[in-house]
Amino acid sequence: MRVITAIGFAAETGAQSYIATPLTKAITKPTLEAAVKICGLSNTKETYFHHIHKDPKTMKDFNTFMSGNRSTRQHWIDWFPVESEIISGSHEGKDEVLLVDVGGGKGHDLETFLEKFPRFKGRLVLQDLPGIIDNLKGLNEAIQAIGHDFFNPQPVKGARAYYIHFVPHDWPDEKCRDILRNLMTAMVPGYSKILLNESVLPDRGCPPHFAASDINMMSIMAGRVRTEGQWRELLQSIDLQIIRIWPSTDSGDQEAVIEAMLKS
Incomplete structure (x- = not known):
């Protein structure tokens, strides 16, 4: 309790007497x-992920955290110009794939996309490990769910955009290169895009929460929360061109969408 009160997780009212704080x-x-x-x-x-997928209780906790974490933040389609950067210029036709959500869990991002853009043309594809996809319930019928490990070649070819939300920060650089290269083999030059919805830290003056998040990713999964300079270096190393980094409009949030294409 001495340690707990020293860092603010509880407060002392007397010798061996404690009360809750807002942090408690x-x-x-x-x-x-x-x-x-x-x-x-x-x-x-x-x-980490192969381990938790085998434990329903831990997987439930993981989904509880991810859903709650996202519910308190702006959704990427609230600040990223979807119509001009994705829908405009996309190939028309019901068999054309507009957006692939890679490692998209239960499909929350695509469900929100459908709510805001109900009349778009093209297909929406959700991908995650087979254990996740096989147990999905209540997914919108407009979304096609496919079991897929992103460390294997991407099976959906020629999509307008491959969207990845909070995946690369779970992995070291070399693993991220593997993930991205598997997407690159499926992309059409000059047409397909990768959208990395991630934290993009400033190169100096990082806020405490995001600095701590970086340590957390390193200790649990050997991952890292990257600065803008580190993102540019990573993508450049595999010949991906950053078109633009679109930061969240939430005050103090370091989340962004990195829009990238194959180098021409």
């Missing part, structure tokens, strides 16, 4: 409680 109450909320649980895994030689 915050970590009892389902989203943050789930976050604590999913950060304490051990005793396995498997990768």
Whole structure:
């Protein structure tokens, strides 16, 4: 309790007498409680995600955290110009793929996309590991769900955009190159795009929350939360061209969409 009170997770009212603080109450909320649980895994030689996918209880905690975390932030379509950058110029036809959500979990991002753009032309494809896709319930019929490991070649060829939300920060640079190269083999030069919806940290003066998040990703999965300079270096190393970085309009948020294409 001396340590807990020293860092503000509780307060002392006397010798061995304590009361809750706002931080105490915050970590009892389902989203943050789930976050604590999913950060304490051990005793396995498997990768983090292969390990948690085998444990329904841990997977439930992971989805609780991800859903709650996203619900408090702007959605990427609220600041990224979808109509001008994705829908405009896309190939028309019901069999053409407009957007592939790579590692998209239960499809929350595509469901939100459908709500805002109900009359777009093209197909929406959700991809995640087969264990996730096989247990989906209630997914909108307009979304095609495919079991896929993004460390394997991308099976959906020639989509207008391949969207990845908070995936690369889970992996070191070399693994990210593997993920991106698998997408690049499916892209049409001058047409297909990769949309990386990620944190983009400033090269100096990083806010405390995001600095701590970087340490968290490193300790759990050998990943990293990258600065703008690190993103540019990573994509340039595999001949991806950054068209533009679109930052969130939420004050203080470091989330952005990195729009990239094959180098011409």
